[in-house]
Amino acid sequence: MIVLLNASPRKHGTTGKALQDISQILTQREIKHQLIHVSDLNFKYCTGCMQCYKKGMCVFNDDIKDILLLNNCW
Secondary structure, three states: OEEEEEEOOOOHHHHHHHHHHHHHHHOOOOOOEEEEEEEHHOOOOOOOOOHHHHHHHOOOOOOOHHHHHHHOOO
């Protein structure tokens, strides 16, 4: 699966429009993908606690885990 990640705070700005165009092309070609807008997510900023290395998982229970699981990154 392809993950299109819009990190711009403006969902409908230039980046958002470009990603939407790419999303439409992928849909037409029946390529599995997901467009995610970071501004819609609930996430915490990294504090550098290193628990992800020690325990294999971030201490924060936020939406980033769901994104990482999309492509089996976590």
